[in-house]
Amino acid sequence: MGAASIGRADVLNQDEADVATKKQKAPSEGTPWWMWVAVAAIVVFCLFPFYWLINISLRTGPDLSSSSIVPPNPTLDNYTSIFKNGDFTRALLNSAIVSLTVTALSLVVGSFCAYALARLKLRGKVFILGLVLSITTFPAIAIAAPLFKLWTDIGLFNTLPGLIIPYLCFSLPLAIYILVSFFREIPRDLEEAALVDGATNFQAFTKIVLPLAAPGMATTAILTFIFAWNEFLLAVTLTSSPKARTVPAAIAFFTGSTEFEKPLGTISAASVVISIPLVLLVLLFQKRIVAGLTAGAVKG
Amino acid sequence: MATAAVPAGPPKKGRSKGMSERRLAALMVSPSMILIGIVAAYPIGYAVWLSLHEYSVRVAGLSRWAGLKNYTTALGDSEFWSAVKVTFIFTGGSVFFETLLGLAMAMAMHAAFKGQGLLRTVVLVPWAVLTVVTAIMWQTIFEPSLGFVNSLLGAVGLPNDTVWLGESPEALIVMIIADVWKTAPFMALLLLAGLQVIPNEIYEAAKVDGATAWQRFVRITLPLLKPALLVALIFRTLDALRIFDLPFVLTKGANGTTTLSLISYETFQTNRILGLGSALAILTFIIVMIVSFVYIRFVGGNIRGMAEE
Numbered sequence A: 001m002g003a004a005s006i007g008r009a010d011v012l013n014q015d016e017a018d019v020a021t022k023k024q025k026a027p028s029e030g031t032p033w034w035m036w037v038a039v040a041a042i043v044v045f046c047l048f049p050f051y052w053l054i055n056i057s058l059r060t061g062p063d064l065s066s067s068s069i070v071p072p073n074p075t076l077d078n079y080t081s082i083f084k085n086g087d088f089t090r091a092l093l094n095s096a097i098v099s100l101t102v103t104a105l106s107l108v109v110g111s112f113c114a115y116a117l118a119r120l121k122l123r124g125k126v127f128i129l130g131l132v133l134s135i136t137t138f139p140a141i142a143i144a145a146p147l148f149k150l151w152t153d154i155g156l157f158n159t160l161p162g163l164i165i166p167y168l169c170f171s172l173p174l175a176i177y178i179l180v181s182f183f184r185e186i187p188r189d190l191e192e193a194a195l196v197d198g199a200t201n202f203q204a205f206t207k208i209v210l211p212l213a214a215p216g217m218a219t220t221a222i223l224t225f226i227f228a229w230n231e232f233l234l235a236v237t238l239t240s241s242p243k244a245r246t247v248p249a250a251i252a253f254f255t256g257s258t259e260f261e262k263p264l265g266t267i268s269a270a271s272v273v274i275s276i277p278l279v280l281l282v283l284l285f286q287k288r289i290v291a292g293l294t295a296g297a298v299k300g
Numbered sequence B: 001m002a003t004a005a006v007p008a009g010p011p012k013k014g015r016s017k018g019m020s021e022r023r024l025a026a027l028m029v030s031p032s033m034i035l036i037g038i039v040a041a042y043p044i045g046y047a048v049w050l051s052l053h054e055y056s057v058r059v060a061g062l063s064r065w066a067g068l069k070n071y072t073t074a075l076g077d078s079e080f081w082s083a084v085k086v087t088f089i090f091t092g093g094s095v096f097f098e099t100l101l102g103l104a105m106a107m108a109m110h111a112a113f114k115g116q117g118l119l120r121t122v123v124l125v126p127w128a129v130l131t132v133v134t135a136i137m138w139q140t141i142f143e144p145s146l147g148f149v150n151s152l153l154g155a156v157g158l159p160n161d162t163v164w165l166g167e168s169p170e171a172l173i174v175m176i177i178a179d180v181w182k183t184a185p186f187m188a189l190l191l192l193a194g195l196q197v198i199p200n201e202i203y204e205a206a207k208v209d210g211a212t213a214w215q216r217f218v219r220i221t222l223p224l225l226k227p228a229l230l231v232a233l234i235f236r237t238l239d240a241l242r243i244f245d246l247p248f249v250l251t252k253g254a255n256g257t258t259t260l261s262l263i264s265y266e267t268f269q270t271n272r273i274l275g276l277g278s279a280l281a282i283l284t285f286i287i288v289m290i291v292s293f294v295y296i297r298f299v300g301g302n303i304r305g306m307a308e309e
Helices: A008-012 A014-024 A033-057 A061-065 A077-084 A086-119 A125-135 A141-154 A161-185 A189-196 A201-212 A214-230 A233-237 A247-252 A264-294 B021-051 B069-075 B078-111 B116-128 B131-142 B148-155 B168-196 B200-208 B213-241 B245-250 B260-270 B274-299 B302-308
Strands: B053-055 B063-065
Touching: A033 A264, A033 B078, A033 B116, A033 B131, A033 B168, A077 A086, A077 A264, A086 A125, A086 A161, A086 A201, A086 A214, A086 A247, A086 A264, A086 B021, A125 A161, A125 B021, A141 A161, A141 A233, A141 B021, A141 B260, A141 B274, A161 A214, A161 A233, A161 B021, A189 A201, A201 A214, A201 B021, A214 A264, A233 A247, A233 B260, A247 A264, A247 B131, A247 B245, A264 B116, A264 B131, A264 B168, B021 B053, B021 B274, B053 B069, B053 B274, B069 B274, B078 B116, B078 B168, B078 B213, B078 B260, B078 B274, B116 B168, B131 B148, B131 B168, B131 B245, B168 B213, B168 B245, B200 B213, B213 B274, B245 B260, B260 B274
Parallel strands: none
Antiparallel strands: B053 B063
């Protein structure tokens, strides 16, 4: 674990350090023209589909059969109509409750486990980490079928706890995995000093490691939240009515404001709305998210 | 991993208060292990149990032991094999193209030095957008009359009346395109992180020795990028094998897009055939496990390294 030799300041400013290494590698000759073409291509590739969705979401009636690149008569009608739709607002609330609960539980329970795995003596560590890692590759369908039956039998079918519990199956390993790699980056000397001063291992964890790991905790929280907000398979398998449906499931069963209207406009508007929290997270925490996604992946 | 064998534990001497370190570690690990046991191990065990039984559709709770009958039914069913085929074509196609595209994007981002922060943010948008929204987005783009694709095809004089999601190979192609759009950026970010740890001096030295850009790419970049590439490949392959959201929203499985997860869902949820549905879920699980085993066994010892690090 080479992390022990990293200076404290480096760890606290991991992102800055990251940027610094990049700067060293900057090509000395200016940026060639084709580079700008490549950059523009990437931007268009990533953002154009989203633009098209917005374009469609601003149309109603006959405009929904033309393919012009801007909406002929832009209107916010679809947006006002989805917020008048009780099922949709209910789904937003459900999603918020489920995602936040899952995030909080995963962080608390996961950080304990991750600390023990990163720092303490424990038999079977490799086995536990292997287990945690392999669960992230489980096909969710394998637990969806039995839970569908089990939840029906014990009354958790179509309830929010019925979603929160199985979400932990995937969010907890994710949280543990990311947190282990963050805890390992924290230099040991502070903890060791505390231990010498008579603190217990647990105190060293809560008083020293946790505050230092705040950025890692934030990263983990963001990634777990995104997972829970996006989850679809369990959300459609374990719910059957708007009562417990989260937004992805609700949108998949959307039928527009009137039965005969082509609901593409409203569906697009709803899609834009539920993407907003995610886009905001990306804009605000780009560095954290990248750090979390690549944690462990390149060190192997 | 050279570091694997060095669990340089914190100093243990001189601590009289508090419980022993191993005991504390066991206590801290157990809530997670218990939870994972309840939400992962138990359901999978129960799925195996369900898959060995036959359930009455009419009388709730009525079941009888069926042995391996559900499995033989599934394995003898052409719909199952068609789902296997679709799942593997989808996985192969999307992982191949997103690796190529992800690599190209990573190299461009690595070289484009100025706008990197902006690029990383932009690239995260497809990654963060919900898969369901991704499906809806591409549905609107490929929509016959208001979609961008047909209007573009029409503008350059090609046939512009294809009902993309209503025809057989086309629907699967749209599904692959949507997946590539969503996940190539993830690939790019992992590969970019891999590129950034390659020391620039190696390239400089190769340049001095007269290596062409292509030679530098093949001889330096690719071999040094291999660990990051393998990790990204494994993540993406296992993810693609369990694809569910895209076919569910795009086509509900019509026109040759029924994947393994979807066929299992339809069997136990929509049609309430619990035993067979569970058998299909277990078969999906086994297929994913076999693929991950093959990956770890034959292409990358570094996943083990990651776990042991």
